[in-house]
Amino acid sequence: MEETTTPAPETAGKDFIREIVEDDLATGKHAKITTRFPPEPNGYLHIGHAKSICLNFGVAKEYGGTCNLRYDDTNPLKEDVEYVDAIEADVRWLGFDWHGKYYASDYFGRLYDFAEELIRRGKAFVCDLSADEVRATRGTLTEPGRNSPYRDRSPEENLDLFRRMRAGEFADGSRTLRAKIDMASPNINLRDPALYRIRKAHHHRTGDAWCIYPMYDYAHALSDWIEGITHSLCTLEFEDHRPLYDWCLLALGLESRPRQIEFARLNLTYTLLSKRRLLHLVTGGHVRGWDDPRMPTIAGLRRRGFTPEAIRDFAERIGLAKRDSVVDVALLEHCLREDLNRRAPRGMAVIDPVKVVLTNWPEGKVEELEAVNNPEDPAAGTRKVAFSRELLIERDDFREVPPPKYHRLFPGSEVRLRWGYIVKCEEVVKDASGNVVELLCTYDPTSKSGEAGAARKVKGTIHWVSAAHAVPAEVRLYDRLFTKEDPNDAPEGQDWLTNLNPASLEVRQGFVEPALVGAAPGAFFQFERLGYFSVDPDGTPGKPVFNRAVGLRDTWAKIEKKGRTA
Numbered sequence: 001m002e003e004t005t006t007p008a009p010e011t012a013g014k015d016f017i018r019e020i021v022e023d024d025l026a027t028g029k030h031a032k033i034t035t036r037f038p039p040e041p042n043g044y045l046h047i048g049h050a051k052s053i054c055l056n057f058g059v060a061k062e063y064g065g066t067c068n069l070r071y072d073d074t075n076p077l078k079e080d081v082e083y084v085d086a087i088e089a090d091v092r093w094l095g096f097d098w099h100g101k102y103y104a105s106d107y108f109g110r111l112y113d114f115a116e117e118l119i120r121r122g123k124a125f126v127c128d129l130s131a132d133e134v135r136a137t138r139g140t141l142t143e144p145g146r147n148s149p150y151r152d153r154s155p156e157e158n159l160d161l162f163r164r165m166r167a168g169e170f171a172d173g174s175r176t177l178r179a180k181i182d183m184a185s186p187n188i189n190l191r192d193p194a195l196y197r198i199r200k201a202h203h204h205r206t207g208d209a210w211c212i213y214p215m216y217d218y219a220h221a222l223s224d225w226i227e228g229i230t231h232s233l234c235t236l237e238f239e240d241h242r243p244l245y246d247w248c249l250l251a252l253g254l255e256s257r258p259r260q261i262e263f264a265r266l267n268l269t270y271t272l273l274s275k276r277r278l279l280h281l282v283t284g285g286h287v288r289g290w291d292d293p294r295m296p297t298i299a300g301l302r303r304r305g306f307t308p309e310a311i312r313d314f315a316e317r318i319g320l321a322k323r324d325s326v327v328d329v330a331l332l333e334h335c336l337r338e339d340l341n342r343r344a345p346r347g348m349a350v351i352d353p354v355k356v357v358l359t360n361w362p363e364g365k366v367e368e369l370e371a372v373n374n375p376e377d378p379a380a381g382t383r384k385v386a387f388s389r390e391l392l393i394e395r396d397d398f399r400e401v402p403p404p405k406y407h408r409l410f411p412g413s414e415v416r417l418r419w420g421y422i423v424k425c426e427e428v429v430k431d432a433s434g435n436v437v438e439l440l441c442t443y444d445p446t447s448k449s450g451e452a453g454a455a456r457k458v459k460g461t462i463h464w465v466s467a468a469h470a471v472p473a474e475v476r477l478y479d480r481l482f483t484k485e486d487p488n489d490a491p492e493g494q495d496w497l498t499n500l501n502p503a504s505l506e507v508r509q510g511f512v513e514p515a516l517v518g519a520a521p522g523a524f525f526q527f528e529r530l531g532y533f534s535v536d537p538d539g540t541p542g543k544p545v546f547n548r549a550v551g552l553r554d555t556w557a558k559i560e561k562k563g564r565t566a
């Protein structure tokens with residue numbers, strides 16, 4: 001894996017793609033720009049696709065152009081309608097809308113006509129070599145390939161054979177239509193590449209209408225041309241395919257050709273961005289589905305609690321480069337934290353509870369404390385939180401034997417309960433096996449937050465819920481899905497699955513204050529001191545389920561600071 005990069009905190013100026021677009025508009029090469037996002041409907045979109053979506057739709061929007069959604073559905077075997085629906089939902093959720101929605105398969109008729117035209121122009125031929133024979137004659141990086149013995153067939157013979165290929169007269173793999181370019185080209189993609197292959201397979205949209213299917217490079221270039229795409233933005237692995245892309249358009253004498261421009265694909269630490277691998281995680285039962293909150297899919301990130309704003313911000317910050325690199329996943333988390341810090345209502349939840357009894361609080365008395373909903377947003381207002389004699393606090397906020405500098409609860413110590421009073425731990429109650437079951441505390445009636453009592457300071461403040469008022473909730477804590485920064489880096493003889501993190505999901509049964517209950521799936525909150533959580537659709541009104549989207553500790557801010565001082 002390449003070196004992990006630290007993008008500049010603020011990307012200064014325009015990226016190279018926007019520079020090209022501006023130039024093309026300024027010189028009048030194009031009056032209006034058109035881009036496209038061309039997913040293959042063979043899986044769910046992931047965060048890498050989000051980068052491409054933000055780029056294609058973003059550039060079109062910024063420069064008054066349009067962006068199409070085009071399904072690159074030229075491979076009949078791997079595609080599915082489920083994926084088509086999911087892709088549309090994801091693009092919309094990210095905040096974008098397409099000008100036109102197209103399928104490469106809509107163009108099969110025109111692509112076929114173009115192929116006949118190439119044959120008539122003497123630029124394509126039907127080849128009878130098998131896949132193995134083609135491979136054997138293709139040459140290597142240092143050696144030229146050899147011409148196919150079928151290369152000099154006449155256009156008439158080629159047309160006849162090609163039509164019979166289409167009519168289903170020949171078996172899969174027995175013939176291909178190949179471009180006639182140059183078997184000695186240093187670019188192997190130009191050594192008479194296949195344009196069409198025979199595949200007697202049912203297609204999810206065209207059914208059994210076709211038994212020959214166009215190859216990616218050919219279909220892509222011509223689909224772009226048909227839609228009037230001006231800038232065809234794709235990832236770097238297609239750089240070597242650009243000459244073939246251009247060849248297809250030039251060989252047909254097409255005017256106003258789209259320009260292909262490549263940018264670096266997104267790689268993220270601790271993350272796999274390959275639909276094939278992600279599919280394997282789903283079918284192998286390693287995750288609960290494409291939208292499992294540990295998945296880097298848009299659907300997974302959404303369920304986890306990511307917002308479109310955070311993802312768009314991330315796409316902007318990583319910028320565009322012409323060289324592959326790996327982005328620290330901490331940056332993605334940082335973007336979410338920044339967004340939710342501004343917008344998430346706060347609330348209190350205890351996910352590993354231990355009981356606190358305030359022995360000097362009258363039985364049955366309930367006091368409504370005033371709590372601020374979001375200190376970052378005064379408009380979010382305040383709410384009432386019930387305070388009573390029996391409370392729950394986080395087990396980790398108590399130590400019988402406190403480590404140095406521990407400012408929370410331990411025998412004899414004082415701590416402030418958020419929005420409430422200062423309490424003192426007087427006695428620890430244990431069960432027969434020595435587990436702490438209850439903490440007997442006293443509260444200081446003169447220490448109430450927001451009043452004169454707020455002046456009395458103690459070093460620690462902890463969160464809590466009132467035992468009688470809190471609602472039981474399932475809380476799902478997620479960790480990275482892979483233990484290795486590069487999940488593909490597996491020991492000899494093992495594969496990437498060995499890098500799966502066995503502790504990537506931890507389920508806790510906790511309690512939340514009532515204000516956190518009742519929000520629709522997807523709503524997000526900050527659980528004070530614990531992190532940002534989203535409402536999972538698995539929950540019910542009586543038993544909500546929350547996903548930890550991201551913790552509060554910002555590892556990225558640290559990385560950035562280090563980068564600046566270095």
Ligand code: ATP
Binds near residue numbers: 273274
């Ligand atoms: P995968 O390798 O995950 O299967 P793909 O490239 O085959 O992805 P496509 O559906 O063909 O997936 O991709 C649609 C668009 O998204 C293409 O233009 C592709 O270049 C872009 N894209 C895919 N992965 C990334 C990524 N990691 N970073 C940026 N763009 C990406």
Ligand code: MG
Binds near residue numbers: 040
């Ligand atoms: Mg692909």
